[in-house]
Amino acid sequence: MRCIALDGTGAPDVLVPGVRPVPQPGPGDLLIRVRACGVCGHDLLARRGRLSAGRGTVLGHEIAGEVVGVGVEVTDDLLHRRVALVQRIPCGHCPECAAGLTTLCREGPGFYGDDIPGGYSEYVLATPANVVPVPDSVPDVAAAILSCAVGTGLRALRRAGTRAGDLVVVTGAGGGVGVHAVQLAHHFGATVVALTGSPAKEKALLDLGADAVLVSPDVRAVRDCVRDLGGRRGADVAIELTGGPTFPLALRALGPRGQLVLVGNTEPATLPLEPGLSILKELTIHGSAHADTTDLAAAVELVASGAVTPVAAQTWPLDEAARAHEAVERRKVTGRAVLVP
Numbered sequence: 001m002r003c004i005a006l007d008g009t010g011a012p013d014v015l016v017p018g019v020r021p022v023p024q025p026g027p028g029d030l031l032i033r034v035r036a037c038g039v040c041g042h043d044l045l046a047r048r049g050r051l052s053a054g055r056g057t058v059l060g061h062e063i064a065g066e067v068v069g070v071g072v073e074v075t076d077d078l079l080h081r082r083v084a085l086v087q088r089i090p091c092g093h094c095p096e097c098a099a100g101l102t103t104l105c106r107e108g109p110g111f112y113g114d115d116i117p118g119g120y121s122e123y124v125l126a127t128p129a130n131v132v133p134v135p136d137s138v139p140d141v142a143a144a145i146l147s148c149a150v151g152t153g154l155r156a157l158r159r160a161g162t163r164a165g166d167l168v169v170v171t172g173a174g175g176g177v178g179v180h181a182v183q184l185a186h187h188f189g190a191t192v193v194a195l196t197g198s199p200a201k202e203k204a205l206l207d208l209g210a211d212a213v214l215v216s217p218d219v220r221a222v223r224d225c226v227r228d229l230g231g232r233r234g235a236d237v238a239i240e241l242t243g244g245p246t247f248p249l250a251l252r253a254l255g256p257r258g259q260l261v262l263v264g265n266t267e268p269a270t271l272p273l274e275p276g277l278s279i280l281k282e283l284t285i286h287g288s289a290h291a292d293t294t295d296l297a298a299a300v301e302l303v304a305s306g307a308v309t310p311v312a313a314q315t316w317p318l319d320e321a322a323r324a325h326e327a328v329e330r331r332k333v334t335g336r337a338v339l340v341p
């Protein structure tokens with residue numbers, strides 16, 4: 001099968017096409033023919049050597065495809081079904097899995113592109129515990145980005161218990177997770193303030209449901225905007241999708257009992273947390289990881305019903321993964337870039 005493997009870490013040209021044997025499903029596995037794989041900010045960090053990936057790693061955890069083989073212990077009702085995959089294959093029996101907290105499992109095969117070969121490839125392995133069937137109305141390119149680009153924001157909004165009438169600030173709103181978090185928050189009936197570093201993304205964000213878009217604002221501009229939209233003492237929820245660059249803004253945008261959900265970590269660094277602010281406003285800071293199959297199934301539902309439209313900005317053939325990385329790096333993509341084998 002064709003795949004793109006890392007030839008070391010660094011600039012996009014370390015993403016090199018190659019050929020490997022098709023993986024053989026074990027007794028409990030599914031063999032998936034990859035039909036589309038999203039390019040995530042996580043992949044860029046991994047390629048640059050900021051994560052565990054190194055020479056030979058096949059990146060890509062935003063995978064949709066068709067089940068083309070099943071292990072001997074797997075019933076064949078998933079065979080030939082189109083599926084979207086959750087980024088991590090859990091073990092299914094550790095205490096975290098038993099409690100339904102599969103994103104916290106560290107005893108299974110693990111995370112595509114980190115622990116196991118990812119979707120920049122014609123085939124990957126999966127198990128019934130990390131796939132969700134996708135209806136025909138949802139195309140492959142959309143299905144690929146449901147778990148990470150849609151499900152991550154959905155999980156984050158749920159972590160904060162977002163309700164209709166809440167005022168929600170989304171940082172990094174023009175990115176792949178951001179454009180969907182804005183849509184989801186709007187769909188839940190929240191008032192949405194979208195923060196982006198890119199003026200070119202302003203109109204798209206308004207069209208997706210943002211009530212206001214602020215381009216590279218300072219603390220005062222965010223606070224003024226939140227107040228003008230009815231957040232008398234600040235926002236109810238901040239979905240922090242960049243991490244370091246906007247964390248102080250997001251924290252200071254919150255009103256009493258505000259909740260900040262840390263999701264993105266685009267420039268890994270230690271964050272400045274102001275204890276006085278957090279104590280006096282009784283703020284809550286959540287971490288929120290990737291979607292699980294419950295989140296993914298909900299994302300499939302929201303997209304199939306038309307409530308959320310997946311924004312896959314552009315597709316590239318698998319062999320041109322390096323070009324896709326370049327485009328994402330230059331922030332030329334509103335929404336998700338997707339590779340198609």
Ligand SMILES: [Zn+2]
Nearest residue numbers: 040042062148
């Ligand atoms: Zn991702």
Ligand SMILES: [Zn+2]
Nearest residue numbers: 091094097105
């Ligand atoms: Zn487990």
